[in-house]
Amino acid sequence: MTFKYRTMIPLAVALSVALVGCKKEADVIKLGQAVALTGDNSIWGTPEKNALEMEIAKINEKGGVLGKKITLTAYDTRGDATEGVNVAKRLISDGVCAIIGPGQSGVSIAMSSVTEAAKVPFIATTATNPKVTVDDKTGQVRKYAFRTCFIDPFQGTVAAQFAAKDLKLKTAAVIYDVGSDYSSFLGKYFTAEFEKQGGKLVGNEAFRSGELDFRAILGKIKGSKPDILFIPTQQKEASLIIKQSADLGMKPVFMGGDGWASPDLIPLAGPAVEGAYFVNIASLEDPDIQSFVKDYKAKFGVDPVMPNPIMAIDALYAIIDAIQKTNGTDSAKIAAQLELTKDLPVLSGKLSIDPATHNPLNKPAVIQQVKDGKIVFKMKYVTQ
């Protein structure tokens, strides 16, 4: 008997904590963070946590939200799906009203099994897989899963609008890796948007992963003289394609996605890459975030690692907005309100959430350009 009582007491305590949730301590608003603080992903996770703590301290100094201070409980997911589930359970039993993070798609998908049941929303920071917010088995949106980053293929849409509207280019060719979802979907989104903008697709060539020589397909594309060559690949393939285009005497405008964002790009591709553009999620040189970058550097002594801190702070503002609008910390109400987020000013620009997919709508992207042998910030781009 005594044994049974002993096990039941902590159980009852845990249960009461879980049931009471946010409301237990009325004077603070408890937010949780699921973040990779150790392991390979900690390079992005640590700045994500630092940035959130810094921003929350600022908000608390100004009086907090609804007259209450915000507290942040951060647990380490190690970037691991199983650990992510544990972290979600712990945060929920700690009574947080919303979770910021994680940054990995795999962890996010695993975590949603817990958060959906507990009706606690989380906002993933850099999880770009469409399955994070939409259950691919049922095709239904996950009610408590959100994100502040755009999904990968959206970069194709950004690139196409930038090419057609800003560079005023008329014809395009796409070379994509048939073995990569990232590459083929970016290519598809680019083509669809470019044609919608009145452009013409004059070449669409696939290659197999691991290819080194692209001159055969480039020779074919050369005949149709495209204004733009869109190459949605990693920097290795992109640089080989750019180099070999030069060998064939082609001089289109080269464009790509964030797979290009590696310091390798320029030495590998050689002088032909000069002037090329690529879409990225965030950039340190973005004028809108300069005061954040300055504060971060002053506090931690290093530049924040992009783009996680920006995405985490965007998520923080989305949650605060939902808390203010629902005038409380009820998790389910916050989730319902998050869905309605529209044109909310956040760190990266304006945030709107698509109720059908829980992906951000027309989220600002960054266009970067290779100029004088360096990757520079060209502009912030908001799709229409």
Place this chain on the structure above:
Amino acid sequence: MFTQTLLTGLAIGGIYALMAVGYSLVFSILNFSNFAYGSIIMLGAYIGYYAMVRMGMPIGLAIAVSIVGSGLLCWLNERLAYAPLRKRKASSLFFMISAMGTSIFLENLVYATIGARFYNFPELFAKSNLEFRGISIGVLDVFAMVFSFVAIYGLNLFLQKSRTGIAIRAASYDIEVCSLNGVNIAALIGLVFGLAGALAGISGMFLGMKYIVYPTMGWITNKAYIAAVIGGLGSLPGAVVGGVLLGVLETFVSAYVSSVVRDVFSFSLLVLLLMVMPTGLFGRFLEEKV
């Protein structure tokens, strides 16, 4: 487009040919496919890269260093991995297994010591391509083709005219009889591997300059191996013809059909050809065919 495709195909075929000659050279003597050859080519590229970029040597000297370095490595490969098997008169199957092991070992050694990073050679020529009536070719490709042709021609001359060359050719017909006639077989085999290694050095340099230097770059030798089989394993002219043929055919398939089915095409061609001409275009032996 036709002429452009043909020219590109010749440039790619030229590199295949150079590597195929290295394969065939070893096969002609020892009757086994040296699958470690791709890794020697990869190491050749790294040697060339270090000589040229890290030590600042001019291109000619860097090529020479790469040739000597790869030659030594290939020779060492034979001494350490194959010579003991040869002494025990192991069947060629064991040579091949040993070769695969060596290849995986070397690749992983590079991963563990140098890492998986991509390296690239600096631009050699101020102008990267030559253009004539809308058809263009990389200056480096022309340079590589001429250099490869000279190397293969030089090798051929050596095999046809010199005493050692005659000994090598004799050994490729019958190694036992050749030995009975007073030829030092161990030294001869060492020399053949050294020569194959030298070609690997040239291939590695050009592959590195044309593409990127990285640990699994040696996989491209699969194609050279097919080229050697198409030409007839063990036949040097066959290797050259097979290499150029494969390069041109692949380029045409990529350009006129699709780059995705290119390998389906080249490997089907290999199977078909072996069904019709089991010895390849210029081959002599049948029983040792892999």
